[in-house]
Amino acid sequence: MNTGKTAAGILLLTLLAVAVQVGASVSGRDYYLTQLTMAAYTAAVVMGLSLLVGYTGQISLGHAGFVAIGAYTSAFLSTAPLAHASGTALGKSLLRFHVLASRPELYGDGTVVSLAPGLAFLAGLLLAGLVAVGIGYPALRLHGHYLAMATLGFGLIVYRLVLGTAFLGAADGISSVPPLPILPGVACTGEPGQRIANYYIAAGFTLMVLLFLLNLTDSRTGRALRAIHGSERAAAATGIDTAAYKLKVFVLSAILAAAAGGLLTFYRGSIGPSDAGAMKSVRYVAMVAAGGMASVWGALVVGFVLTFLSLRGCFGSFDDAVFGVVLIVIMSFTPEGPFGPLRTLVVRFRARRRPALANGESEKEIPRVVA
Amino acid sequence: MSQIVQFFFSGLTLGSIYAVVALGFNLIYSTTGILNFAQGEFLMLGGMTAVTLARFTPIPVAVVGAVVIVTLCGGVLEILFFRRLRRPTVLQMIIITIGLSIVIREVALHVWDEKVRSLSYFTGNECSSVRVLGAGISPQVFWVLGTVALVVLLLHLFLHRSLVGRAMRACASNPEAAMLAGINTGRMRTLAFMLSAGIGALGGCVISPITMTQYDSGAGLAIKGFAAAMLGGLGRPMPGVLGGLLVGLAEAFSVYFGMPAAYKDATAFGILVAVLFVRPQGLFSSGELQAGAQER
Amino acid sequence: MSLLEVQGIARAFGGVQALQEVSFAVETGQIHAVIGPNGAGKTTLFNIISGLLRPHAGRITFLGRDITALPPHRISRAGIARTFQTLALFENMTVLENVMVGRHLRSHSGAVAAALRLPRQLHEEKRIREAALGYLSSVGLFSKAEAPVSALSFGQRRLVELARALATEPRLLLLDEPASGLNPRETDDLAQLIRRVRDDSVTVLLVEHDMSMVMDISDEILVLHYGRPIASGSPAEIRADPEVIAIYLGGEFTGAAC
Numbered sequence: 002m003n004t005g006k007t008a009a010g011i012l013l014l015t016l017l018a019v020a021v022q023v024g025a026s027v028s029g030r031d032y033y034l035t036q037l038t039m040a041a042y043t044a045a046v047v048m049g050l051s052l053l054v055g056y057t058g059q060i061s062l063g064h065a066g067f068v069a070i071g072a073y074t075s076a077f078l079s080t081a082p083l084a085h086a087s088g089t090a091l092g093k094s095l096l097r098f099h100v101l102a103s104r105p106e107l108y109g110d111g112t113v114v115s116l117a118p119g120l121a122f123l124a125g126l127l128l129a130g131l132v133a134v135g136i137g138y139p140a141l142r143l144h145g146h147y148l149a150m151a152t153l154g155f156g157l158i159v160y161r162l163v164l165g166t167a168f169l170g171a172a173d174g175i176s177s178v179p180p181l182p183i184l185p186g187v188a189c190t191g192e193p194g195q196r197i198a199n200y201y202i203a204a205g206f207t208l209m210v211l212l213f214l215l216n217l218t219d220s221r222t223g224r225a226l227r228a229i230h231g232s233e234r235a236a237a238a239t240g241i242d243t244a245a246y247k248l249k250v251f252v253l254s255a256i257l258a259a260a261a262g263g264l265l266t267f268y269r270g271s272i273g274p275s276d277a278g279a280m281k282s283v284r285y286v287a288m289v290a291a292g293g294m295a296s297v298w299g300a301l302v303v304g305f306v307l308t309f310l311s312l313r314g315c316f317g318s319f320d321d322a323v324f325g326v327v328l329i330v331i332m333s334f335t336p337e338g339p340f341g342p343l344r345t346l347v348v349r350f351r352a353r354r355r356p357a358l359a360n361g362e363s364e365k366e367i368p369r370v371v372a
Numbered sequence: 373m374s375q376i377v378q379f380f381f382s383g384l385t386l387g388s389i390y391a392v393v394a395l396g397f398n399l400i401y402s403t404t405g406i407l408n409f410a411q412g413e414f415l416m417l418g419g420m421t422a423v424t425l426a427r428f429t430p431i432p433v434a435v436v437g438a439v440v441i442v443t444l445c446g447g448v449l450e451i452l453f454f455r456r457l458r459r460p461t462v463l464q465m466i467i468i469t470i471g472l473s474i475v476i477r478e479v480a481l482h483v484w485d486e487k488v489r490s491l492s493y494f495t496g497n498e499c500s501s502v503r504v505l506g507a508g509i510s511p512q513v514f515w516v517l518g519t520v521a522l523v524v525l526l527l528h529l530f531l532h533r534s535l536v537g538r539a540m541r542a543c544a545s546n547p548e549a550a551m552l553a554g555i556n557t558g559r560m561r562t563l564a565f566m567l568s569a570g571i572g573a574l575g576g577c578v579i580s581p582i583t584m585t586q587y588d589s590g591a592g593l594a595i596k597g598f599a600a601a602m603l604g605g606l607g608r609p610m611p612g613v614l615g616g617l618l619v620g621l622a623e624a625f626s627v628y629f630g631m632p633a634a635y636k637d638a639t640a641f642g643i644l645v646a647v648l649f650v651r652p653q654g655l656f657s658s659g660e661l662q663a664g665a666q667e668r
Numbered sequence: 669m670s671l672l673e674v675q676g677i678a679r680a681f682g683g684v685q686a687l688q689e690v691s692f693a694v695e696t697g698q699i700h701a702v703i704g705p706n707g708a709g710k711t712t713l714f715n716i717i718s719g720l721l722r723p724h725a726g727r728i729t730f731l732g733r734d735i736t737a738l739p740p741h742r743i744s745r746a747g748i749a750r751t752f753q754t755l756a757l758f759e760n761m762t763v764l765e766n767v768m769v770g771r772h773l774r775s776h777s778g779a780v781a782a783a784l785r786l787p788r789q790l791h792e793e794k795r796i797r798e799a800a801l802g803y804l805s806s807v808g809l810f811s812k813a814e815a816p817v818s819a820l821s822f823g824q825r826r827l828v829e830l831a832r833a834l835a836t837e838p839r840l841l842l843l844d845e846p847a848s849g850l851n852p853r854e855t856d857d858l859a860q861l862i863r864r865v866r867d868d869s870v871t872v873l874l875v876e877h878d879m880s881m882v883m884d885i886s887d888e889i890l891v892l893h894y895g896r897p898i899a900s901g902s903p904a905e906i907r908a909d910p911e912v913i914a915i916y917l918g919g920e921f922t923g924a925a926c
Contacts, residue, residue, distance in 0.1 A: 004785060060463055139649035145462035146407040147652055150598050154644040157595060165634030213783045220782030220793065221775050228769045231758030238718055240744035240773035240836055279591065283470055290467055295760065325474030332467045333453060
């Protein structure tokens with residue numbers, strides 16, 4: 002139990018988040034907050050994926066598909082006009098109870114009635130969860146390369162569907178997504194006046210995901226997940242329902258991805274097919290790998306920093322190449338992540354006499370997919 | 373009728389290219405246990421290199437040159453990135469090849485920019501056609517079909533008749549025994565990468581006049597090649613060729629039967645996912661999925 | 669009623685008949701050994717009993733209940749634990765965590781309780797840790813609790829697996845060649861440990877190559893040859909069985925692995 006350590010870490014991170022905001026605002030660089038906000042949502046996706054890939058050992062090359070499901074459902078349901086609803090009695094009462102929401106027409110002076118953004122957001126989570134059950138149930142019986150391909154195929158199908166479907170905006174995506182009200186006066190939206198508030202919404206969401214995952218991994222459930230990664234048959238023989246756990250983790254990480262995708266969509270006010278692309282999925286995996294695979298903290302830090310740098314345009318025209326190189330270098334030299342060997346170095350430095358463990362070379366059996 | 377023939381040939385042409393990709397996958401997979409996600413990039417590299425060489429030399433020389441260069445690239449990749457891994461996990465291998473595919477694509481982007489290029493038609497031009505059962509078929513289609521058929525035939529002979537080919541198959545079925553029998557498994561792995569890259573490059577050249585080549589055209593081919601290889605049963609080269617033709621035909625006829633063209637690409641992905649879920653051992657394999665695949 | 673009853677089990681791989689017509693019963697409180705030359709089907713038998721493989725024919729009952737078609741985790745829950753011939757430790761965890769996984773069945777907290785750090789969950793987590801430490805000391809590895817399993821010797825790793833299996837509080841413990849890879853001293857310690865486990869009212873079914881250990885500790889022995897049972901009985905009876913002697917070439921019988 003690392004309750005104390007966890008609490009200290011979260012507290013420190015919260016202080017850091019506040020310091021960054023104050024620093025950015027005081028120095029007149031408020032615009033940084035926009036990218037920081039988007040990076041925080043991406044980091045949440047990466048953390049959720051690390052639970053699946055790093056802890057449980059089940060690869061997903063289609064997680065952008067779940068981000069897209071959350072994002073597109075939120076965007077579509079909160080913008081699709083329900084023209085007939087506003088006139089009827091039912092429509093009026095639904096409006097009163099905030100099941101429906103009206104907003105001014107973009108070009109013109111009428112109003113448009115659509116599903117309330119909050120419900121659209123929840124529908125996105127629900128849909129992602131349902132799709133994850135449908136995909137995960139057959140897919141998670143597969144291992145290694147087969148699972149990788151199945152999830153890659155799933156991601157590509159989602160990409161092709163959103164790209165080819167007219168009511169989802171095809172290549173243009175969906176724009177002018179309304180704000181998602183969170184508290185009175187505070188909404189998840191890209192409006193400049195709400196920039197600081199939205200920075201804290203994203204930070205709060207990400208910190209909650211962090212706390213949730215840290216607690217989860219350091220528990221009976223977390224051990225069961227790592228056991229599945231270590232040896233699936235031994236886990237099963239020890240009484241762990243491996244199929245059920247794998248499915249639950251898959252669904253959980255899908256819902257987290259959809260939640261982050263939905264919030265990001267309300268924040269940006271739009272969503273396009275590029276967010277569903279296979280390259281996005283690969284980036285998520287790259288960040289999980291660079292964060293040390295089975296490390297929620299690593300996933301958070303790497304996911305946040307790399308996404309922020311990428312959004313700031315620091316990688317120039319080598320944006321994708323950077324992620325490719327990260328994948329190759331990490332997997333070739335330190336498959337357990339860059340932090341393991343670093344930690345080993347520190348330990349070795351502190352106590353030179355104690356034999357250090359070679360972290361990079363685990364003694365796992367060669368997992369051959371076909372014997 | 374002539375329309376069906378048209379669709380049939382278009383499916384067959386695409387399918388034979390998917391077959392080439394599947395062949396490459398299976399060669400590397402069965403010899404090394406690596407599923408090379410960068411396989412599609414070999415086709416792209418082949419096409420791009422040939423287009424560049426064709427500016428200075430006649431097309432046949434350009435194609436041969438491209439195949440040689442990409443073959444060497446394949447060998448270099450294996451030596452640089454895979455030989456030094458002692459006991460790679462599946463996850464490690466998947467991620468490294470994905471990383472390679474991204475880096476190759478990005479390098480190609482910086483070498484050749486984003487423009488779509490193509491080799492000129494080997495015989496005739498884009499307007500010439502051959503009449504088959506009332507349908508007009510481009511002569512390049514026959515170049516593709518002929519080349520792929522020849523590659524499949526030669527590879528089959530190589531794997532089953534030649535000493536080296538047999539040694540390679542031995543590595544595939546039991547690497548330890550092969551090593552004990554004095555086969556240099558490391559060299560076989562490099563050879564598998566080279567062969568696979570070379571075959572891919574040739575495929576990339578012959579299809580280039582029809583589908584064009586762009587720095588990122590590899591990824592799409594790779595995933596369709598996956599579908600083909602899965603249909604045939606992963607690790608089995610010849611059934612994978614059949615799988616490729618099936619995927620190509622399915623894609624062509626899905627449009628014929630009214631599937632919106634925007635969803636055309638989803639056909640192959642749908643096949644891939646369906647095969648994985650229903651018959652991961654492939655259509656033409658009778659046995660169960662081998663124990664190793666069930667329990668990593 | 670016997671604790672475990674195996675009736676007419678058969679299993680083939682491709683064209684090879686790995687097991688056929690295998691029937692036997694394990695009585696409560698015994699140490700029951702299965703022996704036979706390499707390829708006799710012993711590990712296949714274990715994999716079938718523990719649910720990792722399905723038999724093509726036959727029936728297995730445990731405590732009077734049919735467990736033939738159950739998945740491995742349900743069989744584990746029914747009270748059968750096992751170790752593996754080729755160790756299957758969770759390499760990504762510490763020694764203690766490996767054994768804590770063994771307490772999975774004996775604890776309940778779910779993801780929500782863990783995420784919210786409910787007092788009930790914290791309390792249970794403490795109990796899991798204490799119990800796991802107890803099992804670790806019973807195999808003599810208390811001092812290694814916080815070490816990663818990759819730092820242990822082969823013999824110690826076998827013991828971690830044993831502790832993990834015992835932590836599930838099984839009624840029946842399957843040991844797949846527990847002495848392979850151990851030196852003679854470690855083997856003696858292991859024999860002592862197995863006896864102690866039996867005395868703690870855990871029935872033991874083991875596959876073993878080390879004949880002197882099998883003869884020493886077993887109450888009942890079943891001999892498999894090419895997937896068929898050819899003899900069963902007490903160590904003395906097995907030692908005197910002409911067919912068994914013929915298979916083991918007489919003289920080598922008392923030797924170590926064959």
